Amino acid sequence: MADYSKPTPMMVQYLILKAKAGDCLLFYRMGDFFELFFDDARIAAATLDIALTSRGEHDGKPIPMCGVPVQAAEGYLARLIKAGHRVAIAEQTESPEEARARGGAKTLVNRDIIRFVTAGTLTEDSLLDSWASNILVALTVVGDVVGIAAADISTGYFELINVGQNAVEAELARLAAREIVVPAGFKNLPLGSIQRPQTEFDSLAGEEMLKRLFMLPSTNPIGALTRAELSAASGLLKYLEHVGQGSMPFLKLPLRREAQDFLLIDQATRDSLEINSSLKGGRSGTLLAEVDRTITGAGARQLAADLAAPLMDKSVIHARLSLVQWLHEAPLLRETIRTELRQLPDIARALGRVVAGRGSPRDLGQIRDGLNGARTLRERLGALNNRPLLLDQLLPKLDGHGALVDLLARALVAAPPTDIGQGGYIAEGYDAALDSLRLLGRDGRLAISQMEARYRESTGIAALKIRHNAVLGYFVEVPAKYGDALLAPGTGFTHRQTMAGAVRFNSPELHEEAVRITQASGHALAAEAAHLEDLIHHILSRRDAISESADALARIDVAAALAERAAEGGWCRPSFSDLAEINIEGGRHPVVESALSKSGDRFIANDCTLAPDRRLWLVSGPNMGGKSTFLRQNALIIVLAQAGSYVPATSARLGIVDRLFSRVGASDNLARGRSTFMVEMVETAAILAQATPRSFVILDEVGRGTSTYDGLAIAWAVVEGIHETNRCRCLFATHYHELTRLADSLDALSLHHVRAKEYKGDLVLLHELAEGAADRSYGIAVAKLAGLPPAVIARAQSVLTKLEKGRAETGGLAAGLDDLPLFSAALNSAEARVDVLREKLNGLDIDALSPRAALDLLYELKRTAGEG
Ligand code: ADP
Numbered sequence: 001m002a003d004y005s006k007p008t009p010m011m012v013q014y015l016i017l018k019a020k021a022g023d024c025l026l027f028y029r030m031g032d033f034f035e036l037f038f039d040d041a042r043i044a045a046a047t048l049d050i051a052l053t054s055r056g057e058h059d060g061k062p063i064p065m066c067g068v069p070v071q072a073a074e075g076y077l078a079r080l081i082k083a084g085h086r087v088a089i090a091e092q093t094e095s096p097e098e099a100r101a102r103g104g105a106k107t108l109v110n111r112d113i114i115r116f117v118t119a120g121t122l123t124e125d126s127l128l129d130s131w132a133s134n135i136l137v138a139l140t141v142v143g144d145v146v147g148i149a150a151a152d153i154s155t156g157y158f159e160l161i162n163v164g165q166n167a168v169e170a171e172l173a174r175l176a177a178r179e180i181v182v183p184a185g186f187k188n189l190p191l192g193s194i195q196r197p198q199t200e201f202d203s204l205a206g207e208e209m210l211k212r213l214f215m216l217p218s219t220n221p222i223g224a225l226t227r228a229e230l231s232a233a234s235g236l237l238k239y240l241e242h243v244g245q246g247s248m249p250f251l252k253l254p255l256r257r258e259a260q261d262f263l264l265i266d267q268a269t270r271d272s273l274e275i276n277s278s279l280k281g282g283r284s285g286t287l288l289a290e291v292d293r294t295i296t297g298a299g300a301r302q303l304a305a306d307l308a309a310p311l312m313d314k315s316v317i318h319a320r321l322s323l324v325q326w327l328h329e330a331p332l333l334r335e336t337i338r339t340e341l342r343q344l345p346d347i348a349r350a351l352g353r354v355v356a357g358r359g360s361p362r363d364l365g366q367i368r369d370g371l372n373g374a375r376t377l378r379e380r381l382g383a384l385n386n387r388p389l390l391l392d393q394l395l396p397k398l399d400g401h402g403a404l405v406d407l408l409a410r411a412l413v414a415a416p417p418t419d420i421g422q423g424g425y426i427a428e429g430y431d432a433a434l435d436s437l438r439l440l441g442r443d444g445r446l447a448i449s450q451m452e453a454r455y456r457e458s459t460g461i462a463a464l465k466i467r468h469n470a471v472l473g474y475f476v477e478v479p480a481k482y483g484d485a486l487l488a489p490g491t492g493f494t495h496r497q498t499m500a501g502a503v504r505f506n507s508p509e510l511h512e513e514a515v516r517i518t519q520a521s522g523h524a525l526a527a528e529a530a531h532l533e534d535l536i537h538h539i540l541s542r543r544d545a546i547s548e549s550a551d552a553l554a555r556i557d558v559a560a561a562l563a564e565r566a567a568e569g570g571w572c573r574p575s576f577s578d579l580a581e582i583n584i585e586g587g588r589h590p591v592v593e594s595a596l597s598k599s600g601d602r603f604i605a606n607d608c609t610l611a612p613d614r615r616l617w618l619v620s621g622p623n624m625g626g627k628s629t630f631l632r633q634n635a636l637i638i639v640l641a642q643a644g645s646y647v648p649a650t651s652a653r654l655g656i657v658d659r660l661f662s663r664v665g666a667s668d669n670l671a672r673g674r675s676t677f678m679v680e681m682v683e684t685a686a687i688l689a690q691a692t693p694r695s696f697v698i699l700d701e702v703g704r705g706t707s708t709y710d711g712l713a714i715a716w717a718v719v720e721g722i723h724e725t726n727r728c729r730c731l732f733a734t735h736y737h738e739l740t741r742l743a744d745s746l747d748a749l750s751l752h753h754v755r756a757k758e759y760k761g762d763l764v765l766l767h768e769l770a771e772g773a774a775d776r777s778y779g780i781a782v783a784k785l786a787g788l789p790p791a792v793i794a795r796a797q798s799v800l801t802k803l804e805k806g807r808a809e810t811g812g813l814a815a816g817l818d819d820l821p822l823f824s825a826a827l828n829s830a831e832a833r834v835d836v837l838r839e840k841l842n843g844l845d846i847d848a849l850s851p852r853a854a855l856d857l858l859y860e861l862k863r864t865a866g867e868g
Pocket of ligand 1: 754
């Protein structure tokens, strides 16, 4: 047992707060530092690379301790959060004077946790990436429905969504949450999620909280919310209350989403297509990085969200595309808009901080400048003809803040500071009383410098100075050798401090002036603070309109950026049809194309034409021939098109895709403890279970991870399953030459290959798609290209010749497969057996059977089950 017999009062206070902080690191405020103790100190010292010291004793051992200066705390917090920690901030809740007045000289200052800093609940600029959203998700299950509440409190974004179990993964992948909270005891905990008490996920409480927060008589204006959504909302809001310790951050009225609104893309597919983040982690090499030409942080966040959640509704997609087209066709206008956007601060994030109670004068200045810029942009765009519909919807949202902008323009200086401690953010001329207080201070400082000149003259000490510091206030200072002269009685100077090289004095006159200055500046600071509060109040009363302006600016930025990207790359506007088709001419892979162009190489464009009666392409050809590039580029074109972007192709006509699946390459998932083959099969199983006739699937080298026979057998069955049962559009790349025989039995399957030729004994990869099966596999030629030694190549060639001879004689790997009953027929015969059994069982009168007859019957049933 720990010995708590003699802990200091401070340690007692610390331990109580630490218990409240739970598994968060506790920042314990002591003077100008936040201190950490015990294990917290060890963790923080290691993560932050700062000195670990110790202090006092606890249980007879020194207490490990480290600290960070309050002034620099944000930087340290950022690093701790990045490293996956959460932090509780314990502040002093009274001044030392108040503590003394309360309980005498040695009373400990009261402290309390005022806030938790967690990855999903940040608002500070220095803790956030300007180009990425910062989403917090609450997840709960009611019956077989999953409710998800998601919010980005740095901008007020808030959504509620209801999904079936099989879409949860794709939804979480779309949201890419920084932090997930779930009720305690939740099954299948998402990685790194935080468990909160089950009572916090209560649908009735959720409804009440939503009504209160948005001052609504009912939640109807949000939509017909399910119990799952309400209980997720409750979990989210309760968690926000907890981390803010009662103060609620900015949340807009929640958007009610439906899973059907979006093209569903699960995590494995996102990873393999590298849409928003690359396989290595990070942004470079991703589709997002490749298309992102946005100017503003808010625009970058919107584009990331758009690409993460391509749409299903053609009319919304068209509205986005028409705005892109309008800006695409007007390069000069586009340039002007982008130049204006470049000046604009991040209004959404500034507003988030103001609402969270952490707004600084600088944030108010940003809101002023941002809204002012929005008004200018509206005037410019409003004067133009033939505006697309979406722009007409956006324009009114840019305006309407005239009075607020004027107020902020009059009240604030041009570039207000972040720190309020020094004042100086309220403009001259805004408040006459404040101006005269400042004048008093200025007069006082003038009086003091005149006093200094007078003293120099009267004492004859030219080196005499009147100086100021935080401890003494104003004082007279002379070099040590003149000290005695002023110490003499009758000079009017009183001694205050003797330093190594100087002596400091006070004078009644100086004291009087100093008091006047201090009072005036104290009053001035208070007056500025009162104005600040008033301005914040004005902003809060218009928060929803301000945030709509910010969203509208972001949408314009995204459209201009996509137009810019399209112009750079010669992209085209996709069109949509009701047919389940993919009709892409001259398609390119944007990321591979720009990587090649950096080294001066050209990307070979390829067509892809899938239609209901030709919906499955089997693509073969040598390794490195461009198969996976081709597969991915078509998937990426779908993502771009449904997100409302132009696409890298000469033309593209698409039938809307409902789910996108990609199983490309053997991405190594060993870190998660699954073998590559297992991962491949799990992902393939998900595709077979979930792909619909409106889905698009790309599969690369399925079956590669196991033995040749197993692999071929699985690939064969998967192709048949997709063709017969899922009936989705599919590109299937394979190196199993034998699969080409499937073209005989599967109507909608066609054969294609990436071209290669041998030139003077060397392999040339053309990266060009052609109809029909590849004539050979070129494996040895690729090995030669890769630099395998000539002796090994020669040996491989002779082994191959031998094997091929054997194949010619026996019919090869797939010998006999031609007699296999069709996939559907095989399924039907299994199904038929089940039916016979069912019929026999249903027709049975069990009570009428003798034990002997029952036994005979069992034998008979067993025979039937084993038939075929
Ligand atoms: P495979 O899947 O057939 O092994 P990849 O798709 O991985 O081949 O392509 C191999 C390399 O070939 C790519 O990294 C790229 O550099 C190049 N490549 C692929 N497709 C093209 C193309 N259409 N035009 C030019 N180069 C290409």
